[in-house]
Amino acid sequence: MSVAHERSALDRPVSLLEHARRLSRLFPDGPLPDGGRPWPDDGDHPSVPPPERRLALTAVLREFIGDTALSPADLHDRCTRLAVDTGDVTRVLSELAPEPSQRLLDAARWLVRNGWDRRAVLVGLGLLCGHAEQRDVPAVRTVGLLCFADRLAVEALAKVPGAAHDLIRLAERSRRPARVLAVRALTAHADPIVRQWVRSTPRDLLSSDHARQIAEEHGLAELLGRPTADDALWDQAGNLLLAMTSTRNYRSEISRYQEAAVVCRRWVALAGRRPATLQRAAVLTMVAQDLCTGPAAPAVGGLRRGLVERINHVLSSRPWVEMLRRGARSDDPVEARRAAWVLSEVPRNDVPEGRFAIRVVVPDPDPVGFPQVEARVVVDGMPVVAAAFDKGPAESPERLVHHGRLRATGEPREVMLAEAYCTEGCCGGLYTTIVRDGAEVVWKDWRSSMPGDPPQELRFDAAEYDREVARAEQDHSWEWPARTLARLVADRLRADPTVLGRWDCAPGWCTAWLKEFDTARLTFTHPARKDFFEDPSLQFGLVIDVRGRAPEVLAAEIIESLRNTDPKSVAEMIGGSKDGAEKLGLVRREPSRW
Known part of the structure; x- marks a missing residue:
């Protein structure tokens, strides 16, 4: 090696793999601080439109494939002049080199193990995705701890036979999107330990459709029916039930889960055997809310009243009440408010009687996620939004109730009862027109972004309707x-x-x-x-x-x-x-x- 080449090698930054190893030794238990920043390379990628980025990457790879005299280090140096992101690498490589040669794979391994520039390491991970072997797992898992590489590293490990446990270790130390990718990749895995891990995914990481897929793939109803159903399984099932009712993935999925009623019945039947904890009490309370006025109501039908009564019986029993009262006196403000919330919600959790009712529902005041307060309208005991619209939550009480929008006059007025999770402008909402017609109030001319026929015209006794609207407008007891x-x-x-x-x-x-x-x-x-x-x-x-x-x-x-x-x-x-x-x-x- 010439003196010039020796100096060039010595002047190069430390490789990103070694950078990740050093940080992992310093912080062995969780995500790396700030995702592993600062990087040892020379700065952020330039801003280049996606088509130009992909054309440039394609040209570099074609040059390397066509010129066998070029070394992996040459490919690395060319990558440093590119603007590259994860999506570019995946797309370009799937079109240009779906079955990369051994030379290209050897170059990919060199880039992952020796690359000091993020662009080059991303190209290496992209080339290995679908072609990595067990010998690649340690390097891929380690470099994947750096946040710029986590998603491609997860995708690469997910396709390596026998690497499921390595993928779990990486996912637990990665950002939310990478962990979500890992859970999806492992949903159907046969290993019982892996399946336990998948079912234990925190609810705020689960979309409603993925929660349903896990419940179906793992046979949740059958698992809850076994004599061996334990506390961990019960916790996982409650987590999945609540995730399926969420609309934060554009629509609720509980009504599409064919075994929803069976799972709810078996899960509630097992509740009294569980040791009383605040987290379990919160989950029970939210499930009861959904059974009364939320997305779970149409899914379980006539079972809901009995299920809610049984949940309330558990939460009102001596061990649970004593635990909640202790929690409400806690010095931890989050624990105290969550325990107080459960105690206040138990008396409210009932299936509304009568023709027309308005219920303001306050979810668990846990700072994880983004819980929303809803004003749910119930007709003949069934929540209107849950039965007719699964793309988003019911409107807030301030917008729907306290501004007088539900009041009925002789002048027809269109009112939005629910808005799609992604906003009305994107996926619409659920609307009805409210008008007074003599001794009746009529909800008609429904408009919805849901497929199929809109709800039928509804008629209410005007005096009863007015009393319920006035009561709801003056009720601020739910506020904090x-x-x-x-x-x-x-x-x-x-x-x-x-x-x-x-x-x-x-x-x-x-x-x-x-x-x-x-x-x-x-x-x-x-x-x-x-x-x-x-x-x-x-x-x-x-x-x-x-x-x-x-x-x-x-x-x-x-x-x-x-x-x-x-x-x-x-x-x-x-x-x-x-x-x-x-x-x-x-x-x-x-x-x-x-």
């Missing part, structure tokens, strides 16, 4: 302090537009999320109105800590502050461009709490 504050502030800003108007601002939304239990968020825009679409506009946001404060007192203080101080001077700019801010005489700064 931050949500109460948000309602009070929003109502006062709506009642007096001059509060923000004096600063040439207009109110946006004000709400509180269960994920941020003690926090409310207020938004507003400036200027208050635009004369033309092209005119600049900015959105501002305030984050309000409600912990330990009376909502009524704090709301009054906030309104007074907005009257006396320009809110643009204290709020964070969360929407609008730097150029737009300059045109309005303001400076755009990156928000820190949004």
